Amino acid sequence: xSDLTRTLPAAVAEEFAVEQLRDCIGLVLEAARAxxxxxxxxxxxxxxxxxxxxxxxxxxxxxxxRDKGLGVTVYHGTRKGSASTTDLxxxxxxxxxxxxxxxxxxxxxxxxxxxAPAERMAREAPELDLYHPWEISNxxxxxxxxxxxAEALEFDPRITNSxxxxxxxxxxxxxxxxxxxxxxxxxxxxxxxxxxxxxxDASGMQxxxxxxxxxxxxxxxxxxxxxxxxxxxxxxxxxxSSMPTGPQPVIFEAGVARGLIGHFLRAxxxxxxxxxxxxxxxxxxxxxxxxxxxxxxxxxLRGALGSAPFDSxxxxxxxxxxxxxxxxQGYVLDSYAACRLGMETTGNAGGTHNVFVAHQDMDRAALLxxxxxxxxxxxxxxxxxxxxxGDYSRGAAGFRVENGVIAAPVEEITIAGNLRxxxxxxxxxxxxxxxxxNIVTGSILVDGMTVAGD
Amino acid sequence: MSVSRLDMARQVLLEPxxxxxxxxxxxxxxxxxxxxxxADLYFQSSRHESWFLEDGIVKEGSHGIDQGVGAxxxxxxxxxxxxxxxxxxxxxxxxxxxxxxxxxxxxARRMQAWQTVTPHRLYQPADPLDSxxxxxxxxxxxxxxxxxxxxxxxxxxxxxxxxxVHDVVLVADSDGTLAGDVRPLVRLNxxxxxxxxxxxxQGSAGGGGRYDYAYFFDGERARDYARxxxxxxxxxxxxxxxxxxxxxxxxxxxWPGVLLHEAVGxxxxxxxxxxxxxxxxxxxxxxxxxxxxxxxxxxxxxxxxGSLNIDDEGVPTGRTVLIExxxxxxYMQDKLNAGLMxxxxxxxxxxxxxxxxxxxxxTNTFMLAGEHDPQEIIASVERGLYAxxxxxxxxxxxxxxxxxxxxxxYLIEKGRVTAPxxxxxxxxxxxxxxxxxSMVGDDLRLDTGIxxxxxxxxxxxxxxxxxxxxxxxxTVGGTSG
Numbered sequence: 001x002s003d004l005t006r007t008l009p010a011a012v013a014e015e016f017a018v019e020q021l022r023d024c025i026g027l028v029l030e031a032a033r034a035x036x037x038x039x040x041x042x043x044x045x046x047x048x049x050x051x052x053x054x055x056x057x058x059x060x061x062x063x064x065x066r067d068k069g070l071g072v073t074v075y076h077g078t079r080k081g082s083a084s085t086t087d088l089x090x091x092x093x094x095x096x097x098x099x100x101x102x103x104x105x106x107x108x109x110x111x112x113x114x115x116a117p118a119e120r121m122a123r124e125a126p127e128l129d130l131y132h133p134w135e136i137s138n139x140x141x142x143x144x145x146x147x148x149x150a151e152a153l154e155f156d157p158r159i160t161n162s163x164x165x166x167x168x169x170x171x172x173x174x175x176x177x178x179x180x181x182x183x184x185x186x187x188x189x190x191x192x193x194x195x196x197x198x199x200x201d202a203s204g205m206q207x208x209x210x211x212x213x214x215x216x217x218x219x220x221x222x223x224x225x226x227x228x229x230x231x232x233x234x235x236x237x238x239x240x241s242s243m244p245t246g247p248q249p250v251i252f253e254a255g256v257a258r259g260l261i262g263h264f265l266r267a268x269x270x271x272x273x274x275x276x277x278x279x280x281x282x283x284x285x286x287x288x289x290x291x292x293x294x295x296x297x298x299x300x301l302r303g304a305l306g307s308a309p310f311d312s313x314x315x316x317x318x319x320x321x322x323x324x325x326x327x328x329q330g331y332v333l334d335s336y337a338a339c340r341l342g343m344e345t346t347g348n349a350g351g352t353h354n355v356f357v358a359h360q361d362m363d364r365a366a367l368l369x370x371x372x373x374x375x376x377x378x379x380x381x382x383x384x385x386x387x388x389x390g391d392y393s394r395g396a397a398g399f400r401v402e403n404g405v406i407a408a409p410v411e412e413i414t415i416a417g418n419l420r421x422x423x424x425x426x427x428x429x430x431x432x433x434x435x436x437x438n439i440v441t442g443s444i445l446v447d448g449m450t451v452a453g454d
Numbered sequence: 455m456s457v458s459r460l461d462m463a464r465q466v467l468l469e470p471x472x473x474x475x476x477x478x479x480x481x482x483x484x485x486x487x488x489x490x491x492x493a494d495l496y497f498q499s500s501r502h503e504s505w506f507l508e509d510g511i512v513k514e515g516s517h518g519i520d521q522g523v524g525a526x527x528x529x530x531x532x533x534x535x536x537x538x539x540x541x542x543x544x545x546x547x548x549x550x551x552x553x554x555x556x557x558x559x560x561x562a563r564r565m566q567a568w569q570t571v572t573p574h575r576l577y578q579p580a581d582p583l584d585s586x587x588x589x590x591x592x593x594x595x596x597x598x599x600x601x602x603x604x605x606x607x608x609x610x611x612x613x614x615x616x617x618x619v620h621d622v623v624l625v626a627d628s629d630g631t632l633a634g635d636v637r638p639l640v641r642l643n644x645x646x647x648x649x650x651x652x653x654x655x656q657g658s659a660g661g662g663g664r665y666d667y668a669y670f671f672d673g674e675r676a677r678d679y680a681r682x683x684x685x686x687x688x689x690x691x692x693x694x695x696x697x698x699x700x701x702x703x704x705x706x707x708x709w710p711g712v713l714l715h716e717a718v719g720x721x722x723x724x725x726x727x728x729x730x731x732x733x734x735x736x737x738x739x740x741x742x743x744x745x746x747x748x749x750x751x752x753x754x755x756x757x758x759x760g761s762l763n764i765d766d767e768g769v770p771t772g773r774t775v776l777i778e779x780x781x782x783x784x785y786m787q788d789k790l791n792a793g794l795m796x797x798x799x800x801x802x803x804x805x806x807x808x809x810x811x812x813x814x815x816x817t818n819t820f821m822l823a824g825e826h827d828p829q830e831i832i833a834s835v836e837r838g839l840y841a842x843x844x845x846x847x848x849x850x851x852x853x854x855x856x857x858x859x860x861x862x863x864y865l866i867e868k869g870r871v872t873a874p875x876x877x878x879x880x881x882x883x884x885x886x887x888x889x890x891x892s893m894v895g896d897d898l899r900l901d902t903g904i905x906x907x908x909x910x911x912x913x914x915x916x917x918x919x920x921x922x923x924x925x926x927x928x929t930v931g932g933t934s935g
Binding site: 055058059060061062063064065066067068080081082083084085086087092096099100102103104105106107108109110138161163198204205206207237240242245275276277279381382383384386388389391393394395397411412413414415416417418450451452453454 | 508509511512513514515516517518519520521522531532533534535536537538539540549552553555556588589591592610611613647649654655656696698699700729730731733809811845846847848849850851852853855856857858859861876877878879881882883929930931932933934
């Protein structure tokens, strides 16, 4: 079938000794077949990186990361077993295959078990521009973190302390192969810079942070921007207090709005659906959102954090609408869940790839004006989301908004509702996109939530 | 004469790669040549497995091995860290050389002579994975499935998960510490979905500790998890909207102790206090709770999930009184933060694995029993919430604000427990909440062994506990006015 690793750039092949890694996968597939497995798949990752953290101008920690691992799943008929190892020696690989085969002797027959359909394997690997290793020395990395923190500390005398600023740079390679004869791999990198500082006045201490993350270090925000934003956010929280209990419209600032869309994606994930442990079972084709809303997936976006040429079963990824005109168009499925639901995989084994929420022609200030009076939530705490019922209740901090402008910081409140009602109750989405993750959205205004406070 | 845990760790971790103590001495000595104050090596081999049942069949099983060595160099407040996943001298030396780049060349220090640490004996050095056959593991999962389904016809889904870890560690520190430990950890969890009249709810229960799998065959233990999961799901089928607003809250005994973990525990970890970023910084000796409250962190309880014979810096764990009759007494410390704060490690230096840096972490954190009858506590509330089971929680160390999410709770009306309410998040302020504790029950209980704590991306197993207690005012995040 297709060996997509042959098309890896020569520099990548050399950097990661791809020839040897390919042999590891080959050995595992062969050893499994020799032990009687009817089908087998193996994934391998290798990653290295650097993290530096600077606090109050001095180096706090300097960490070097080097990780690797291989996971194998074997199928004896429709019985399944999995095993993993961090040791890639031939002996360890053979033992790992053995462990997986031993487990498959005890698991039960399940007709949905097996590799994803052969015809769905990726046939080409589009160049996604995901790999930009950063040749940064320790000294330069420390200097960037130091500059970031210094910007925050010097921004205002009320910035009195710091948890530090850090720079992280990681790059690595993923390989996946299975007994359809598919073998694919791609290299990627991820760099980030962040700062967390503490503001203090007579009312007490408040901490906040800011970060920037990108595949290409040239796409990062500058140390000055990251430092200043962290300082501004911490300062804005000073003097926060609770607020009265009652119904209020709520704006989820873009950063936390990503989480709201994340709850939606979790509820339409096939694993929750076939277990009937989601509040969105049997909701395909239903109008879940206002009719102007669109949510789409863009797996081949060059240089984006969620891009991938194929999913973790080798299935080719492709752009698609998840929601259009407010109607749910498709679930998030891997091959197993798809089989259980009598459907086909959507190429989402391992998750979604760049989910975009369409926004309206309205910036954040306009969104605040649209809300008038309510709460702008900038921080959420706790795990109070029930995926079975959709019940939602989380700790929150942010700002009270009066007459369309920020009036005062709030904290020690909760916001509660039911996700189904919250999705239907989305009034507007602003254009202030947060692009720092796999989900990209602007700030979202939701009607009909309950705020609990004093 | 039984083989010591250190000898067992040597056998598993050092001998296969042909390493001996003089090699560790040479590597640590090499790091110390660079104006490094202290250096340590953490060797680990961890074998883990997991079995999963759903739809009445054992669907998945997995097995994994993770091993390696972490090298840390400390110079003042600076830490350099690197690790390798091969436990052989060249990899170890490379990791050590990377770690020491934190410090410039300078005054060499001397490696201290080895002093073997005598660990506690809080659990057997057993390998849980091999303690029963795969047939028996599969049979246990199947039996629990059938048992849970037989409890009530409204149960439509049952998920059972059995997991075990066999963890062998060895710590060598330039201060002379040489210690080893063999740490078993098992966990069994049952989750169910109940469906009735178009409504679906879940229930979940489980437990475990530092034992082998025989622990789950002791009496009715495993079946009790299934009974409990079913009971919770059925209660939730009847739940009405939770109230919203500030009111008295009575917390049940055991796992609701997650309150203490979030509200005060994290804020009393040494690193935050050394850095002055905790709402509790500089408050030792001050009143931070009502006189009814005494809170301890105790890593020396036999077999508990949060217990350790030694911490991950080779220090035997201890019992630290954090709050005594309402007065803040101590922080939890690892070696680094204790050294910088002029005190001693309390045996709370923990790390997720060899690939992570140690930091001050909790072990088993709980409040000691008081004098009130739990019924009397409930009877004292005119209108409020009785919360008996929780999901997880989170805290902002600096502002002190914390949350924890109830997954089983009831209204209290006129001193009586009435309708079950839907899950709701409770929010409060750490330094204030314990000052509002007005009654403490005589029914101290620890959780069943289900807690995992996350801090700076690192997960470690922990325990919590408390007696029934009453907080006069907490904000309850429901939807009903």
